[in-house]
Amino acid sequence: VEISQQGGSGSLSIKDHQGASPLTRAWGAGSTEKGSFGTIPSNSGDHSITVTLRGQDSFVHLKVAGALVRSWTL
Numbered sequence: 001v002e003i004s005q006q007g008g009s010g011s012l013s014i015k016d017h018q019g020a021s022p023l024t025r026a027w028g029a030g031s032t033e034k035g036s037f038g039t040i041p042s043n044s045g046d047h048s049i050t051v052t053l054r055g056q057d058s059f060v061h062l063k064v065a066g067a068l069v070r071s072w073t074l
Contacts, residue, residue, distance in 0.1 A: 001033065001034070001036070001037065001059065001060065001062050002025050002033070002034045002059075002060070002061040003025075003027060003031065003032060003033045003034070003059070003060050003061075004031075004032050004056060004057075004059055005027040005028065005029060005030065005031040005032070005053070005055060005058050006029070006030070006055050006056060006058050007029050007030075007050075007055040007056060007057070007058075008029060008053065008054035008055020008056070008058055009026070009027065009029065009052075009055065009061070010013050010026070010027045010030055010031075010051070010052055010054065010055070010058060011020055011025065011026045011027070011050075011051070011052045011054040012024070012025045012049075012050070012051050012060060012062070013025075013049070013051075014040055014047050014048070014049050014054075015047060015050070016041075016042045016043050016046070016047060017044045017045055017046040017047070017048065017071070018043040018044045020041070020042070021069045022042070023037055023040050027048040027061050029055065029072075040070050049062070049064075051052065
């Protein structure tokens with residue numbers, strides 16, 4: 001994951017469909033993060049990814065390995 005948060009706030013959450021939240025991150029203005037989360041545990045084998053960004057020029061770059069079905073609702 002690579003995050004650059006410019007002048008706002010943001011969050012990333014990966015949740016298991018059975019309710020477990022094995023990964024959550026939050027950032028404030030001027031925050032950056034770059035690295036790997038490793039293996040994310042799952043009870044069901046299915047996950048939902050939620051990303052929230054506020055602020056001009058903010059971005060999240062996320063790569064997910066494994067079987068992935070994409071569904072985007074904006």
